[in-house]
Amino acid sequence: MLDGYPAVATQPVQWGDQDLFGHVNNTVYFRWYETSRVEYWYKSGLHELMQPRGLGPILASVTCDYKKQIRYPDTIRVAAKIQKMGLSSVTLEHVVFSESQNAIAATGKSVIVLFNYQKQHPVPIDGDIRETFLKFDPFE
Numbered sequence: 001m002l003d004g005y006p007a008v009a010t011q012p013v014q015w016g017d018q019d020l021f022g023h024v025n026n027t028v029y030f031r032w033y034e035t036s037r038v039e040y041w042y043k044s045g046l047h048e049l050m051q052p053r054g055l056g057p058i059l060a061s062v063t064c065d066y067k068k069q070i071r072y073p074d075t076i077r078v079a080a081k082i083q084k085m086g087l088s089s090v091t092l093e094h095v096v097f098s099e100s101q102n103a104i105a106a107t108g109k110s111v112i113v114l115f116n117y118q119k120q121h122p123v124p125i126d127g128d129i130r131e132t133f134l135k136f137d138p139f140e
Contacts, residue, residue, distance in 0.1 A: 001097060001104070005079035006137045007040035013074040023069040029106050030062060033094045036080035037110060040092065044136035049129065054118035060089065064108040074100040080110075082139040088122040089113045090133065 002008055011032075019025040041047045041057060050056055070076065076096055083093040089111055096106040116123045125133065 002077060002079045002095065005081045005095065007036055007043050007081070008077055008079040009035045009039045010075060010077050011035065013070060013072050013076060015072050018072055023071050026064070026066065029064045029066070029096060029108070032076065032078040032096055033062060033064070033080075033108055033110055036078040036094055037092060037112065040080045040137075045132055046129070046136075049132055050114075053116075055114060055116055055123060055129075057112045058115040058122075060111040060113050062108065062110045064094075064106055066106050068098060068101060068103055068105040070096075070098050070101075070105050074098055076105070082133065082137045083109065085125060085130075085133065085139070088124050090125065 013024060017024045017028045037057070047056075076098055079095045079097070080092045083091040085091075092110045092112060094106075094108040094110065095104055097103070098105040113122045114125050114129065115121070
């Protein structure tokens with residue numbers, strides 16, 4: 001069900017992830033998306049390529065569409081892949097998969113801007129950085 005997603009992280013749902021209504025609180029999904037972005041960044045080699053240059057990702061926006069409630073106990077898999085790539089940003093598509101329900105529980109998107117943290121401004125995704133993205137996640 002997560003074929004085509006090059007970055008997948010598996011983690012147990014924590015008791016404390018739930019809210020008063022006995023399901024995982026809506027804010028937790030954004031942490032899970034963050035986990036998939038970090039997994040993507042490290043697994044692809046982008047972190048070690050860009051960090052010495054003072055470059056890195058900065059989150060511009062994130063959305064979540066909730067499909068099913070998740071409750072403790074459960075294990076989720078959260079995945080990320082490129083949906084589109086612009087000149088200085090990339091849109092990642094996220095999926096949260098509930099193992100106990102054997103179903104997708106949420107989908108979402110994150111817009112990530114490539115950012116120069118020393119100069120405090122966006123930079124183009126080009127050269128070896130673009131090649132690294134496409135080698136890891138050949139969406140085009």
